[in-house]
Amino acid sequence: MDDGGDATLLIHKGLEFEKAGQVPAPETAESEEFAIVLKLLARLQKQQPGRWARVAAECRGVSEETTTGVHRLYDMQKAGTLLFPAINVNDSVTKSKFDNLYGCRHSLVDGLFRATDVMLSGKVAVVCGYGDVGKAAPSRCAARARASSSRRSTRSARCRPPWRATRS
Numbered sequence: 184m185d186d187g188g189d190a191t192l193l194i195h196k197g198l199e200f201e202k203a204g205q206v207p208a209p210e211t212a213e214s215e216e217f218a219i220v221l222k223l224l225a226r227l228q229k230q231q232p233g234r235w236a237r238v239a240a241e242c243r244g245v246s247e248e249t250t251t252g253v254h255r256l257y258d259m260q261k262a263g264t265l266l267f268p269a270i271n272v273n274d275s276v277t278k279s280k281f282d283n284l285y286g287c288r289h290s291l292v293d294g295l296f297r298a299t300d301v302m303l304s305g306k307v308a309v310v311c312g313y314g315d316v317g318k319a320a321p322s323r324c325a326a327r328a329r330a331s332s333s334r335r336s337t338r339s340a341r342c343r344p345p346w347r348a349t350r351s
Contacts, residue, residue, distance in 0.1 A: 184242065184244075184245045184246070187245040187246070187247065188247050188249055188251070188252030188255070190245070191245050191247070191252070191255075191256070191269075192220065192255075193220065193223070193224070193235075194235060194238055194239050194242060194266065195239075195259070195264065195266060196220065196224060197224050197227065197228075197234065197235030197238070198235040198236060198238075198239050198266070200224055200228065200235075201228060201232075201233065201234075201235050201236060205228075206221055206224045206225040206228055207221055208221070209221040209222050209225075239266050239267070242266070242267045243267060243268070244267050244268040244269060244270065245267065245268075245269050245270070246269070246270045246272050247269060247270070247271060247272065247273065248272045248273050249273065250273055252273075253271045253273045256269045256271070257271075
């Protein structure tokens with residue numbers, strides 16, 4: 184499973200409750216979200232007995248990228264309850280590049296449109312940042328035919344950042 188935090192939870196809890204013979208009542212859940220999980224598992228246990236044992240046996244592994252999901256998997260590994268291999272992609276360079284460099288290029292302009300409800304063409308965008316986000320934001324603004332100025336700095340030189348202006 185790719186990025187299977189919720190699916191991993193379903194498989195583990197589904198198998199746990201199958202072995203116990205019943206799913207706890209949703210009213211006992213610590214959160215509204217987990218109450219929904221319990222309702223789903225109760226329904227599936229009636230409709231498809233043995234489902235989670237089959238799914239767990241067929242699952243070859245999971246990748247997880249959220250910090251919460253990764254911590255949950257580490258806890259399960261330490262407790263000896265993790266049913267299949269897991270890969271932590273939260274700390275990978277590739278994930279960082281996609282989230283910060285390429286993801287920023289996609290979502291930045293859309294976020295500005297939605298937040299301001301103002302035409303951005305011909306405006307000057309000042310982007311303060313460093314690293315991949317500091318590089319991606321001004322390049323995206325420039326690519327969208329807007330004038331942009333950005334203040335970029337390294338972590339060690341934040342007090343005296345260089346100025347870089349791009350005009351389209």
